[in-house]
Amino acid sequence: MISNMKNIDFYIDAIRSRAEEFHINEGRPLSYFIRTFGCQQNDNDSEISAGLLEHMSLEAAPNIEEADVVIFNTCSVRENADRRFYGNLGNLKTWRSEEKQRRIGVMGCMPGQDTHNSVLKESFPYIDFLLNAGDMGNLPRALYESSSQKKHSIVDLTDQAKEMTYPSLPVKRENKHRALISIMSGCNNFCTYCIVPYARGRESSRDPLVILAEARAAVDNGAKEIMLIGQNVNSYGNDMRSKGEKDFPSFARLIEEIARIPDLSVLRYMTSHPKDLSDELIEVIGKYETIEAHIHLPLQSGSNRLLKKMNRRYTAEHYLELVNKLRSARPGISISTDIIVGFPGETEEDFEDTLRLMETVKFDRAFTFIYSPRSGTPAADWSQNVSDLDIQERFERLLDLQNKHSVESNERCLGKNLYVLVSGLSKTDDETFSGRTKDDRLVNFSLPEESETDDQILTARGKPLSSTIADGSEVFVKITKAKAHSLEGVFVGLA
Numbered sequence: 001m002i003s004n005m006k007n008i009d010f011y012i013d014a015i016r017s018r019a020e021e022f023h024i025n026e027g028r029p030l031s032y033f034i035r036t037f038g039c040q041q042n043d044n045d046s047e048i049s050a051g052l053l054e055h056m057s058l059e060a061a062p063n064i065e066e067a068d069v070v071i072f073n074t075c076s077v078r079e080n081a082d083r084r085f086y087g088n089l090g091n092l093k094t095w096r097s098e099e100k101q102r103r104i105g106v107m108g109c110m111p112g113q114d115t116h117n118s119v120l121k122e123s124f125p126y127i128d129f130l131l132n133a134g135d136m137g138n139l140p141r142a143l144y145e146s147s148s149q150k151k152h153s154i155v156d157l158t159d160q161a162k163e164m165t166y167p168s169l170p171v172k173r174e175n176k177h178r179a180l181i182s183i184m185s186g187c188n189n190f191c192t193y194c195i196v197p198y199a200r201g202r203e204s205s206r207d208p209l210v211i212l213a214e215a216r217a218a219v220d221n222g223a224k225e226i227m228l229i230g231q232n233v234n235s236y237g238n239d240m241r242s243k244g245e246k247d248f249p250s251f252a253r254l255i256e257e258i259a260r261i262p263d264l265s266v267l268r269y270m271t272s273h274p275k276d277l278s279d280e281l282i283e284v285i286g287k288y289e290t291i292e293a294h295i296h297l298p299l300q301s302g303s304n305r306l307l308k309k310m311n312r313r314y315t316a317e318h319y320l321e322l323v324n325k326l327r328s329a330r331p332g333i334s335i336s337t338d339i340i341v342g343f344p345g346e347t348e349e350d351f352e353d354t355l356r357l358m359e360t361v362k363f364d365r366a367f368t369f370i371y372s373p374r375s376g377t378p379a380a381d382w383s384q385n386v387s388d389l390d391i392q393e394r395f396e397r398l399l400d401l402q403n404k405h406s407v408e409s410n411e412r413c414l415g416k417n418l419y420v421l422v423s424g425l426s427k428t429d430d431e432t433f434s435g436r437t438k439d440d441r442l443v444n445f446s447l448p449e450e451s452e453t454d455d456q457i458l459t460a461r462g463k464p465l466s467s468t469i470a471d472g473s474e475v476f477v478k479i480t481k482a483k484a485h486s487l488e489g490v491f492v493g494l495a
Ligand code: SF4
Pocket: 187, 188, 189, 190, 191, 194, 195, 196, 197, 231, 232, 273
């Protein structure tokens, strides 16, 4: 599986020998802890890093303090993630100096950016290694080189290519029922507010046969849901086709192949860029029940003037046309979006264009953000013409409108029996289960009162329901309450 990675086998074997020797000498395994910030791409990179570390005989530690190797998988996109990470790293100075074999690695979006790279090296010289986002293929080498040094210096491998370099690596999935699979990395779009193309490099698509094999293996191992991830999944394969591989499949063809895997219940994907959402893909979304009845389609703004400034390369009219096509290809599809408020230069008219478009589309859900500059992006140098107070006021108007639409959308589910893929017990109540519908609504549900049920409902497959329903169970839930961000209901049966 990993033999075609140049030199990787050498580093893997070397680290495995060291880990086994450590185990014999210390009477305990060499252990690791990974702290992940940011998006699902980072979650998946951490799952692969964990799989690779365990392939080299390291074992997971319950927390940072008890680990021998600590890896931070960083994010510079989500607000505050960089500050929280620097705080975490600062706390480890004493920890690192207490035991000679301890190691600290930093990967993800930050080390490959010049500003962060300098801060990391100058302010935190006790770090051991730095890797580019998604460069798990170099993790064994980074560990090997940093533990082979006579005198400490930071092993900086961020000069390696930012494009995804691994064909397939071992993976340790956080959720058995839900498999995250990266289909590509990087982004070519250079939206003027976004740091991703600088942090993760240009688009690079993984081999479709490897992706398909990983998807089949995940389902064979019990996954009910697959989430295909990439910064812009709709442009999957463009890089390969432009290099002359004319038959490299489009995202539509890839998702269609995966949707046909027997025993797969839900196929999700994100993120879709409106400019690359093709008719071919819309047709496939309409054709397969397994493909979620939901699409996340970031709008960002309803003003054509601002969309141009953001370099989004579509218009509000084109976006509306896509929504109409999606709704006629897949009636009832839920549409979620991202919207930025207070982008530099946003006027009241621009903002009202956004509200108008929201009124027309009536998004089922929206992730709304107040613009915050990312250093290194063009928009970070543009001046803001609106006061913080006015931006906050716009944000609240937008939130009110979206909450109204979200509640209306969820109210349409009242009284229905919906399929729910369970993710476990609710975070706030250990008598309530949580899960998601095929159209990606969060559902919290309870078991019916004993007096309302017969024995068949209270037991499933011969066991009490409360112990049968778990992460990965497929159930039907009768919806009894609609809120802006979730539904509530009562279990009616196993799916
Ligand atoms: S499409 Fe735009 S917002 Fe999305 S990752 Fe690429 S540059 Fe960033």
